Amino acid sequence: MVPMTTTAVATGTPVVAFDQxxxxxxxxxxxxxxxxxxxxxxxxxxxxxxxxxxxxxxDLLLGLKPADNGTVSVFGTSPRExxxxxxxxxxxxxxGLMDEVTVAELVKLGCALHPRPYQVSDxxxxxxxxxxxxxxxxxxxxxxxxxxxxxxxxxxxSDLIVLDExxxxxxxxxxQAFWSTMREQAEQGRTVLFATHYLEEADAIADRVLVLxxxxxxxxxxxxxxxxxxxxxxxxFDLTGTIDEQALRALPFLTSIGVSGQTVRIQSSDADATVHxxxxxxxxxxxxxxxxxxxxxxxVAITEAEEAKEATPS
Amino acid sequence: xxxxxxxxxxxxxxxxxxxxxxxxxxSVLFLIIAGNADSTEKIDGTGLTLPTYMMVSMASFGxxxxxxxxxxxxxxxxxxxxxxxxxxxTTLPGHGYVLAKTASAAVVSLPSIVVVFVVAAAVKDVRxxxxxxxxxxxxxxxxxxxxxxxxxxxxxxxxxxxxxxxTMITYFVLSILGGLWMPTTTFPRWLQDIAKWLPTHAYAALxxxxxxxxxxxxxxIAILAVFFVLFAGGAAWLYRKDTLKA
Numbered sequence: 001m002v003p004m005t006t007t008a009v010a011t012g013t014p015v016v017a018f019d020q021x022x023x024x025x026x027x028x029x030x031x032x033x034x035x036x037x038x039x040x041x042x043x044x045x046x047x048x049x050x051x052x053x054x055x056x057x058x059d060l061l062l063g064l065k066p067a068d069n070g071t072v073s074v075f076g077t078s079p080r081e082x083x084x085x086x087x088x089x090x091x092x093x094x095x096g097l098m099d100e101v102t103v104a105e106l107v108k109l110g111c112a113l114h115p116r117p118y119q120v121s122d123x124x125x126x127x128x129x130x131x132x133x134x135x136x137x138x139x140x141x142x143x144x145x146x147x148x149x150x151x152x153x154x155x156x157x158s159d160l161i162v163l164d165e166x167x168x169x170x171x172x173x174x175x176q177a178f179w180s181t182m183r184e185q186a187e188q189g190r191t192v193l194f195a196t197h198y199l200e201e202a203d204a205i206a207d208r209v210l211v212l213x214x215x216x217x218x219x220x221x222x223x224x225x226x227x228x229x230x231x232x233x234x235x236x237f238d239l240t241g242t243i244d245e246q247a248l249r250a251l252p253f254l255t256s257i258g259v260s261g262q263t264v265r266i267q268s269s270d271a272d273a274t275v276h277x278x279x280x281x282x283x284x285x286x287x288x289x290x291x292x293x294x295x296x297x298x299x300v301a302i303t304e305a306e307e308a309k310e311a312t313p314s
Numbered sequence: 315x316x317x318x319x320x321x322x323x324x325x326x327x328x329x330x331x332x333x334x335x336x337x338x339x340x341s342v343l344f345l346i347i348a349g350n351a352d353s354t355e356k357i358d359g360t361g362l363t364l365p366t367y368m369m370v371s372m373a374s375f376g377x378x379x380x381x382x383x384x385x386x387x388x389x390x391x392x393x394x395x396x397x398x399x400x401x402x403x404t405t406l407p408g409h410g411y412v413l414a415k416t417a418s419a420a421v422v423s424l425p426s427i428v429v430v431f432v433v434a435a436a437v438k439d440v441r442x443x444x445x446x447x448x449x450x451x452x453x454x455x456x457x458x459x460x461x462x463x464x465x466x467x468x469x470x471x472x473x474x475x476x477x478x479x480x481t482m483i484t485y486f487v488l489s490i491l492g493g494l495w496m497p498t499t500t501f502p503r504w505l506q507d508i509a510k511w512l513p514t515h516a517y518a519a520l521x522x523x524x525x526x527x528x529x530x531x532x533x534x535i536a537i538l539a540v541f542f543v544l545f546a547g548g549a550a551w552l553y554r555k556d557t558l559k560a
Contacts, residue, residue, distance in 0.1 A: 062402075062403060063402075064399060064402060064403075065558075066558070083403060083404070083405065084405050086405060088403070089403075090403045092396070092399060092400065092403070094396045094399055095396050095397075095399055095400035095403070096392065096394075096395030096396030096397035096398075096399065096400055097395075097397060097400065098321070098325075098392070098397050099391075099392075099395075099397075100325050100328065100329065101321055101324065101325055105321055105324065106321075108317070108321075109317045109318060109321050110404070112316075112317030113317060113318075113404040113405050113406055114404070114405065115405060149400075152400065153403075
């Protein structure tokens with residue numbers, strides 16, 4: 001089965017619907033007027049730096065915390081009702097495991113608590129923990145514990161799988177194995193929502209990316225769209241003599257410029273074109289460097305763009 | 315929920331330290347205290363021999379250990395490590411976790427009562443009719459629910475670091491002042507006046523009334539009932555508070 005993409009027209013009840021949802025801790029608005037809808041079959045990444053409100057968003061989605069404002073619905077019902085109906089499987093960063101029992105015993109419990117459980121041996125195999133099935137839960141490494149959490153999240157036939165930074169503590173090969181398993185889940189028509197702060201992960205796995213910053217939805221689109229938005233590059237170089245800032249400001253695709261002494265720092269949404277035009281000005285830049293923006297900086301870039309947009313009435 | 319009860323039980327039965335302290339230790343203590351005691355001499359004002367008297371004390375103490383010690387610490391730790399949160403993502407009803415903990419504690423507390431009885435009967439010739447044996451077991455077993463509720467309340471009240479000292483202090487105060495280790499009649503007057511209001515005192519008094527073939531004092535039943543409402547209500551309130559916070 002081919003996974004549905006975001007371009008597919010969504011019909012019927014959304015899998016998850018947030019309507020003007022807010023959650024405040026003291027003076028911090030962890031989630032601030034969030035409105036979004038997930039549709040059946042989508043694989044969605046919830047992307048944002050630490051503290052962006054990802055975990056709180058997932059807690060609200062799963063009914064672990066009540067919203068201060070707005071409504072959260074899952075399959076048209078409350079989160080709790082959806083969980084009781086066995087429609088949601090979830091793996092939390094903060095989700096602990098029962099100590100002093102074996103992996104197999106714990107997974108068996110997970111299956112017993114699901115209305116449409118899979119075979120314990122299948123769940124163990126899919127999560128790649130058959131070899132450690134007899135090990136005590138409190139003797140596991142961080143990555144192994146993550147896989148046990150994943151097994152609990154996929155112990156039965158759920159329609160939505162929610163994962164909060166699932167690959168934390170896994171090495172590169174475990175990470176790849178994990179995502180290939182996850183893709184199988186998505187290919188069976190499930191909706192998958194995962195939180196991550198790795199842009200690459202969102203890019204490789206998700207067909208839709210939600211960018212969260214300070215509890216607000218900054219961007220919602222395909223991975224390619226987000227990457228283009230966050231894909232700004234930094235260009236820096238030194239110039240000798242007087243710097244004609246006016247001419248530099250007119251460079252194509254330039255989004256910001258800073259001049260300190262003889263050093264010029266530019267952010268550009270198309271560094272190739274900007275550098276090409278720079279040479280066209282007849283100057284001779286030295287120590288030219290072109291570098292990608294880190295995710296944090298990309299978020300700042302997107303945030304600034306959004307705030308500027310809000311400031312100017314359209 | 316049965317799955318969780320089963321797994322809690324498996325875990326409890328696998329924990330040798332816990333099993334020793336809840337199932338074996340009360341019998342050992344019984345033998346130490348009653349070991350050299352005369353099986354015919356009566357304790358003043360009770361009409362019971364020391365072994366008969368201590369048998370109820372130690373059975374009550376064993377049940378108290380089984381329901382209080384394991385649960386409070388486990389609940390506090392599992393709240394902290396997030397297992398309680400993980401369970402909230404399953405079909406298990408909200409109170410299912412607490413019920414499973416209480417049920418598995420009750421299963422362990424039964425042998426801790428029975429083992430004391432068997433040891434007392436075999437080693438110290440404690441003899442009762444069939445009916446008091448059954449009534450004793452039932453009363454001590456049912457009464458342990460009061461302390462199971464206390465264990466749950468402590469588990470939701472204390473954090474992972476504080477839970478052990480809080481449990482231990484509660485446990486020793488209740489055991490010793492309640493007269494489970496030695497008759498409260500050996501205490502100074504003022505301490506006796508405090509002790510008689512403790513739930514453990516009423517708990518053991520319940521068992522002794524059965525041994526004396528008389529109806530339990532209304533005051534003892536009332537004390538147990540009030541403490542049960544207090545502990546269970548406190549546990550429920552703390553549980554709800556914790557759920558909103560988690």
